[in-house]
Amino acid sequence: MGLMGQVLGFVLCLFVGALGLTIIVWIWTGKINLSALLSEANGMASMSRFQLLIFTFVIAISLFELVQRTSPAGFPDIPNGVLTLLGISASTYAVGKGISYSQPQTLVPQGTAGDGDGADAQASADEAGAHAAAAQAAAVATQAAANQAAVHAATAQQAVQETATNVVKAQQAADQATGSQG
Amino acid sequence: MTLTRLLHFELLGFLYALAAVVLFQIATRRINLDGLITHKDGTYQVSPERLQLLLATIAASATYFTQVATNTSGTMPDVGPQWLYLMGGSSGIYAAGKAWAFYNLSKQQ
Numbered sequence: 001m002g003l004m005g006q007v008l009g010f011v012l013c014l015f016v017g018a019l020g021l022t023i024i025v026w027i028w029t030g031k032i033n034l035s036a037l038l039s040e041a042n043g044m045a046s047m048s049r050f051q052l053l054i055f056t057f058v059i060a061i062s063l064f065e066l067v068q069r070t071s072p073a074g075f076p077d078i079p080n081g082v083l084t085l086l087g088i089s090a091s092t093y094a095v096g097k098g099i100s101y102s103q104p105q106t107l108v109p110q111g112t113a114g115d116g117d118g119a120d121a122q123a124s125a126d127e128a129g130a131h132a133a134a135a136q137a138a139a140v141a142t143q144a145a146a147n148q149a150a151v152h153a154a155t156a157q158q159a160v161q162e163t164a165t166n167v168v169k170a171q172q173a174a175d176q177a178t179g180s181q182g
Numbered sequence: 183m184t185l186t187r188l189l190h191f192e193l194l195g196f197l198y199a200l201a202a203v204v205l206f207q208i209a210t211r212r213i214n215l216d217g218l219i220t221h222k223d224g225t226y227q228v229s230p231e232r233l234q235l236l237l238a239t240i241a242a243s244a245t246y247f248t249q250v251a252t253n254t255s256g257t258m259p260d261v262g263p264q265w266l267y268l269m270g271g272s273s274g275i276y277a278a279g280k281a282w283a284f285y286n287l288s289k290q291q
Contacts, residue, residue: 009185016189020196027203030212034204037213044217047232047276051239057201058243062250063258064194068187070256081261085242085269092273099281 041100048089048096055089223287231279238272 026032038053040046059082066076207213219232242265249259 006185013185013188013192017192020192020199024196024199024203027200027207034207034213037204038218039214040222042222043214044220044222045215047218047235048273050215050218051235051273053204054239054243057197057204058246061194061197061201062246064190064197065250066253066256066258067190069254076256076258079258079260081263081266082258084266085261088266088269088273092277095277096280099277099284102284 040096046093046096046100048093052089052093055086059086221283223283229279231276235272235276238268242269 023032027034036043038045038049040049063076063078067074070076204213208215217226219228219236220226221229242261245265246259246261253259
């Protein structure tokens with residue numbers, strides 16, 4: 001291999017390595033979002049997707065593990081049984097997807113029906129209970145404040161009446177004083 | 183280290199890292215596995231056809247990995263017809279169960 005070939009080979013290795021590293025980092029940081037990797041149309045996990053993922057990893061890792069044991073080094077032949085297995089898995093996935101999307105109206109969105117997700121339902125009930133208790137406490141506090149305001153209003157009313165009485169008395173006293181002078 | 187070997191280790195490392203990241207995200211629930219083995223009709227009960235497919239998948243994968251690990255010839259081990267029948271039957275049951283469940287759901291609506 002000439003110098004040019006060596007340089008091109010290293011550039012290729014560098015590119016493949018950088019590409020792989022970038023993909024892994026982006027998946028790790030969430031820039032490539034895999035949250036729905038195994039989800040069906042209704043947001044719940046699909047067994048056929050999970051199976052295809054497992055088989056893909058198993059066959060791919062097996063293939064690369066065996067490459068270094070092949071002498072001379074090369075791409076090992078893929079037996080028909082392995083291809084058939086992957087075909088079965090991929091067909092199941094395709095059929096499952098076809099069934100799911102053929103009747104989208106029958107898809108039950110996750111968390112909207114049933115009692116199977118008891119933990120979530122319990123959490124929601126607890127949260128609703130907490131909100132109700134907080135509302136109850138707020139109502140009690142409001143009632144107490146209203147009562148206090150009523151007491152203050154009564155006191156103010158009494159003070160106003162006393163003031164009016166005092167004014168009348170003062171007026172009468174003033175009238176009497178004016179009469180005695182006259 | 184030759185270029186071929188370097189490239190081989192890069193790709194193998196990528197595959198292992200990808201598998202590890204996916205496994206980690208599944209473990210931390212960033213990849214959703216809710217409802218993997220339950221019915222999707224709103225009852226959320228465990229579905230036997232999904233459970234048997236999960237077990238068959240794990241068994242077939244573990245068996246194949248064991249064959250690869252003990253293989254010294256450098257050729258990919260073949261998958262025996264028994265395993266193919268098992269996986270075909272298991273997947274067929276799963277697909278039939280799913281189709282039946284969707285048929286029943288569409289009838290109810």
